Amino acid sequence: MSFPFVKNALEKTWKLKGSMDITTDRDLFYISFTASEDKQAVLEGGPIFIAGKIFVVMPWSPEAESQRNNVTTVPIWAKLSKVPKELWTKKGLSFLASLIGGPLCMDGATSMKRRLDFAKVCVTIPLDFEFPSSIKLKIRGKVVFVDVEYPWKPPSCSRCSRFGHLTARCPTAPTQVWVPRTNRSETKPCCAAPNGRVELAKCCNSKLQ
Known part of the structure; x- marks a missing residue:
């Protein structure tokens, strides 16, 4: 997939307020934004599809670099409902996120507490992630449950241990x-x-x- 094609597709999909610089080393695309709200919106938007291929969006990190040829974790958004008010802090929400996967960030509405009926956190998950529907907590001796929903679940393959396709469509399977x-x-x-x-x-x- 050519660099100009991907760049054009990203610009049409994201509809940025500012501008962006994009470069690639053939394995990964590196993007910087002139507007911080554009970066936040792109991260909150999650993975996108270009010409039938999944493009996973995540903040740059050494871990992302190390996985360039064998992606073993991907970022997903989790929607947390019935969150106890005492956990509506950066530390509290990070704790809840850590019970699901590797905490990355939260969306703007959650960080600014513009809505309190649910929180959205971004976490990294491994290939064998089981997508729990709730988190069990014990607060001041009382057991409470935080409901968890996943707006998008990445396809994964148990045959080749990779993300991006289902086991039934694995290219390594015998014909x-x-x-x-x-x-x-x-x-x-x-x-x-x-x-x-x-x-x-x-x-x-x-x-x-």
């Missing part, structure tokens, strides 16, 4: 083809070998994950 037998008996699925030839050996009975 299954149908080959009729010469005696016209019932056809059975066989696995295609890497060289494109059809192997009619034991792989016919192998299970596809």
Whole structure:
């Protein structure tokens, strides 16, 4: 995907108030904004799709650099409802976020306390994340539950341990083809070998994950 194409798609999608500078090293795109509200809006907007591919948006960090060739965590937004008022602090919300994943940031309305019916926090999650629907807490001897919703759940693959696609669509999965037998008996699925030839050996009975 060409650099000009991605840049044009980002500008059309984000509709920034200010301007942005964008560069790339082929693996990652690095973007800086002239307006801080643009940066906040982009982070709050979360992942975007360009030409059918997922672009994950996150603040730069050494961790992001280290994962450039093997993404093992991704940032997602979590919506927290029924948050006890004593936890409506930066420290309190960071604590709640840490019970879900790795705390990154909160949205503008949450940080400014412009609404108190729910909070939005951004956290990093691993590939095997189970998306809990609630957080159990004990405050002053009383058990309370904070409800958790996820506006977007990233597709992940248990076969190759990567984000970006489902297991059923993993490009590393063996190809299954149908080959009729010469005696016209019932056809059975066989696995295609890497060289494109059809192997009619034991792989016919192998299970596809």
